[in-house]
Amino acid sequence: MKYTYIPHGVCSRMIELEIEDDVIKGCRFIGGCNGNLQGISKLVTGMEIDNAVEKLEGIDCAGRGTSCPDQLAKALRAAQDA
DSSP states (O other), X not given: OEEXXXXXXXXXXXXXXXXXXXXXXXXXXXXXXXXHHHHHHHHHXXXXXXXXXXXXXXXXXXXXXXXXHHHHHHHHHHHHHO
């Protein structure tokens, strides 16, 4: 399944996910800190959704109350519910 998520409160403008059987097969951020987000995408590829969410949920960037990793966790939960 392919899923697109629009993050809120961060620099990235879109998160594109490919998920199969609750495993992340692909992750791509549009906008944001390119190098860091490429790294996060590679790290989560192959992970089960619940494991990735557990590691990323609640990470804060500069006092915003969220971050690109936190928004990825939200995107993954939303994809599970879709």
